[in-house]
Amino acid sequence: MSAPELSIVIPVYNEAAIVRSACLDLCARLDALGWDYEVILAENGSRDETPRILEELSREEPRVRHLHEPHANYGRALKHGILEARGRIVICDEIDLCDVSFYERALPLLAGGADLIVGSKAMKGANDSRPLVRRAATRVMTLLLRLATGFRGTDTHGLKAFVRERIEPVTRLCTVERDLFASELVIRAQRMGCDVREIPIALREKRPPGIHLLRRVPRVLKGLAQLGWAIRVMKP
DSSP, X not given: OOXXXXXXXXXXSSOTTTHHHHHHHHHHHHHHHTOOEEEEEEEESOOSSHHHHHHHHHHHOTTEEEEEESSOOHHHHHHHHHHHOOSSEEEEOOTTTOOHHHXXXXXXXXXXXXXXXXXXXXXXXXXXXXXXXXXXXXXXXXXXXXXHHOOOSSOOSSOEEEEHHHHHHHHHHOOOOGGGHHHHHHHHHHHTTOOEEEEEOEEOOSSOOSSOHHHXXXXXXXXXHHHHHIIIIIOO
């Protein structure tokens, strides 16, 4: 297949319950819009039936590709998917969101000159329906990123859209994986002079998070220290 206009990269971990229906629904909505696209499902370390389902999906749907990482690592899977993307525009989404309305609002901004659009759960106009503890965690994380790296913004994790040729070099410079790869990508793009903008999103997840929030805290704090060192000391 020739390179599509749009690549949608979605990390996937133990999503056997929803991945097939979510992916097919996303493809149907994009087909209805008449868009030229590919969907890249970046599976990483799944222990359920997700890999088998992705094999079947990629055979049934020529626009669907799947990648495999042997270990559960969200950041590595997302980076792998971005570097494998062939589209002029790349969108990073989540399998429990598949927010096509974000795509429709982000693409005109990219066409108007922006390099990277972040879908913010925390800026004015956003509608975050997650439990209070998770909304609070997002704001605490943003504060810590500001203190550790000088981040300017309200959110780094989740939905993103960017012009591949402008952001791919930033992607290759990122060194922190797992939970904070997405944060490093946005922060490095800002520091390298890219035009990074935020737009509010409505967040309604289709299922509870796969990893308990408290279990992630030690790993996130370690990653934050690594990210602060990489941004402040190592620099690109």
